[in-house]
Amino acid sequence: QIATERVDGMAAIHIGETPYVIGEGIAPAGRDVDAYTIQVPAADTVVIVGNSPSGTQLGVFGFLKRFVGVRWLLPGENGRDVPAAQAIVVPDETVSDEPAFMSRLFSGGRGIHNDWALRNGMHGTVSFHHNLRNLFPFEEYAQTHPEFYPIVNGERLIPTREEGWQPCFSAEGSVEEAIRNIIAYFDANPQAISYSLGINDNRNFCQCDDCLAKITGENNFLGLVDYSDAYFEWANQIVEGVLKVYPDKYFGCLAYNNVVEPPTRVDVHPHIIPYMTYDRMKWAKPEIEEQGHALTLEWAEKSPTLGWYDYIYGTPYALPRYYPHRMAEYLSWGYDNGVRALYAEAYPNFGEGPKLYAYLALNWDPKLDIDALLDDWFERTCGPDSADALRSYYEFWESFWTERMPKSAWFTDQGQYLRFNSPNYLAEVTPEEIAQCREWLEEAVANAQTDKQRARGELLMRAFEYCEASALAYPRVTDTMAAPTSEQEALAILEGNFAPVAYAQKRLDLALEFENDPVLVHPLPPTRYAATTGSDWGSNRMWQLYEGVKSSDAVRSRIEEIAETSPFEMVRQNASLLLKVTRGDMEALNANPSFEEGGDWATGWSKWIANSGANYRTTEIAHTGEASLCVDGMDRGGPNQSLVLEPGSYAVTAFVYVPEGQQTMGTVGVQITPRDETNTNLPGSISSEIVPVQGRWQAIAAAGTLPAEIGGKKVTHALVLPLVDGWDPDGKIYIDDFMVVKLD
Structure with missing residues (x-):
């Protein structure tokens, strides 16, 4: 009452x-x-x-x-x-x-997720995200103060959109104008505790003489020109001006990209809170943890109050990425060393059980007894008789991610976060382990004592079914390592090909079903990224039979039958496409598909190199003709073309060759990525990827439908490319006969 x-x-x-x-x-x-x-x-x-x-x-x-x-x-x-x-x-x-941490926030949740998080202590008080675009909106200042915008490659970059630029940190009047705008913001929002000075999400920093004079000219650990001195000198002046009117306000910002390292020539104002961006699950690797500690301590010397920006993604991961003990360790250490504000990109998957529950509790008190907290969750969720089974299930996944995955090919030492858009980690879990996980959850549900306990157990089981289907559908390296050596072996591969296809379809059906479940919904669904979609998992395994289809009437006849009668659309599409490729009767929509035209580089193709390495045309080896493209020492990227494609069904094929003797292997994929008029990638790529076999040319293909609109945005064109990902500097991949074809 x-x-x-x-x-x-x-x-x-x-x-x-x-x-x-x-x-x-x-x-x-x-x-x-x-x-x-x-x-x-x-x-x-x-x-x-x-x-x-x-x-x-x-x-x-x-x-x-x-x-x-x-x-x-x-x-x-x-x-x-x-x-x-x-x-x-x-x-x-x-x-x-x-709370130990003054600001505690994760993103990516839906309404019901955020209501739940609030009850567990979540409250974000510090604004810090990309915001300089709003401090100097281009609609106003491009005309009145063009000098506020950067000099890039010798020319003033006058923006026509919110992104793609940073302000000039030396522009006369920019500090005073920023102070005026921020004071006006606090006048209109007196309840606000902070204002964000976070840099925009791009690397177009000013190269005018005055800005260059304020920086060292050296690269930071990300390989980007370090702008921290210029940025923080400018930000300090703004903060000092605002505090004369509003002395209790704080200013968050991002230690990110070109300002990822602390400044060397200036200290950071005590009312500025830099958020250090990193996926701290990577600290499961001791040498990476040591580097992270060192960088945090460097920042602490320059900034009395720090924020941590983490990437604790639940979705789009297809397995529970659960590591609460690591969270307890690094959050406790962070608190002891000056970290006072936390933010995480979470995009929850509540099949991860107590992961976010524990994370939020640690946000409030990083010194709590993590085992006691988890024991309480296990007992209360499905009842005391179910606690041991539930604990075993989640401890398995904790060991998987913190002990096994740091040693895997999927795990990357480089970069600020792990590759959530690459599902290669699925190859590390065995069908037997998935079966054991199912047994634990079935036991937990069976031993539940109340209706609510049973409902919670069934929800966790439903979430697991998506993980189970993903793991059993995913094509492992052993599935594609060798071409069949006989006609009988080829036919046997065809007959055993359809269980993974059924699981691939089940996982997509579940993800679609979860869209209507307020708890199980995937904020980042599998279709968000090309490699995680997996609609072709299982069906693309028939590309092992490329040589067999060309040489065996029986194999070709069986493929023709599958192309007509398979209950799975992706199987029918891949079978039809395989027949067309072996007959050689396809007409490529892209230019120079076999890379025969050109010198050091192939005519009609563009280069994309995410970080380091090289692309070049070579005549050392070819699948057909005289030339191919070599991707050399590149961790991520690939040659690409932009094509205007009308709505319809399309396929993309290529052949890849990896020389024998390479110690580490990444993936090679083919993609048709829809884009809108602003060149923004849209979800729903037509794609497939493999871990190539060494020592022979291997076919890879994908098929699917390109719609007229995606999420209310018109598809104006598509980026087509062979995509390499996760390769070490010694990795070398040859690509040939890349073709985009229309199927209808």
């Missing part, structure tokens, strides 16, 4: 600054905006009050956890666990609590 006056015979719980609370002078001891206190000033009176409305709200949730035993284990009604009790006992003692 909510009342504004005391009700006889009932205890009064005062929430927030009621007249009674104000009169008694009750207030939290902590200074944080979310600090709260719970007190019992009289036998029939309880007070819950925070330093702010959000602090009071979190105090109410804290009261329910401490004294009522409520747990918000998972989002949704079934995720809330409220133990039965005859009475609520509140001891006569003062509870004072406040």
Whole structure:
């Protein structure tokens, strides 16, 4: 019952600054905006009050956890666990609590996810993301102050869109204009605690003489020109000006790209909070952890308050990426070394069980007993009789990600985050392990004691079914390592080809079904990235039979039958495409498909090199004709063309060759990526990828439909390319006969 006056015979719980609370002078001891206190000033009176409305709200949730035993284990009604009790006992003692980290936020969740996270302590107070585009909006300043924009390659870059530029950090009047704009923002938003000075999401920094004079000219550890000195000198001046009017405000920013390292010539203003961007699951590798510690300590010498920006993705990963003990270790260490604000790109997958539950608890208290927290979650989720099975399930995945994956080919030492858009980690889990995981979850569901416990177990099982289907569908290296040596072996491969196809279809069906489930929904669905879509998993294995189709009437006849009668569209498409390729009767829509035209580089093709390495045309080896393209020492990228393609069904094929003796292997894929009029990639690529066999030419292909619109955006053209990914500097791949063809 909510009342504004005391009700006889009932205890009064005062929430927030009621007249009674104000009169008694009750207030939290902590200074944080979310600090709260719970007190019992009289036998029939309880007070819950925070330093702010959000602090009071979190105090109410804290009261329910401490004294009522409520747990918000998972989002949704079934995720809330409220133990039965005859009475609520509140001891006569003062509870004072406040978060260790002043700002605690993850992104990517849907509404119900964020409501759940709030009850578990999430509250972002520091703005820090890409925002300089809003500080100097091009619609206004491109005409009135073009000098605010950068000199790039000798010319002033006057923006025509929000992205693609950084401001000039030396432009006369830019500091004063920024101060004016930010003060106006706080005038209009007095409740705001902070303002973001985060750089824009690109690398077009100013190259004018004044800006260049402020930097060292050296590259940072990402291989980018270090602009930290110029940026922080400029940002410091802005902050000093704003604080004259609003002395209590803070300013978040991103330690990212060209400002990823601390400045060397200036210190960072105490009211600036740089967010260091990194996927700290990578700290499972000791040498990477050591580097991360060193960089954090370097920043701490220049900036008294730090933020950490993490990449703790749930989706689009197809297996539970669960590592709460690593989280506990690095968050505790971070707190001890000056980190006071946290943000994570999460895009939740609640099949990961207590991962985000633990992460949010550690955001509040990084020194808590992580094992006790997890034990409580396992017992409360499906009941005490199910706890051991549930614990075994999640401990398996924790070991998988923190012990096995750092040694895998998928794991990358370079870059700020792991390759969530590459599903090669699926090759590291065995069907036997997937079967064991199913047994653990079945046991947990069977031993649940209440309807809600059973519902939570069934939800986790449903989430696992997507993981199970993904793992059993994914084409492992052994699936494509060798071409069949006989006609009988080729026919046997065809007959055993369809179970993975069924699983590939099941995972896509489940992801689509989850779209309507507020808890299980994948914020980043598998179709978001070309390699994770997996619609061709299983069906593309028949490309092992390329030589067999050309030489065996029986194999060719069986492929023709499959092309007509298979219940799976992708199988029919791949079978038809394989027949066309072996007959050689396809007409390429792209230019120079066999790379015969050109000198050191192939005519009609563009280069994309994400970080390092080289592309070049060569006559050393070819699948057909005299030439091919070599991708040499490149971790990610590939030759590409832009094609205007009308809506319809298309296929893309290529042949790849990897010399024998290479120690590390990445992937090679083919892609048709739809784009809109701004050259932005749209979801729904037609794609396939393989880990190539060494020592022979191997076919790779993908087929699918290109629609007229995707997500309300018109498809104006497509980027077509063979994509290499995850290769070391000694990796060498030859590509030939890359063809895009229309199927209808």
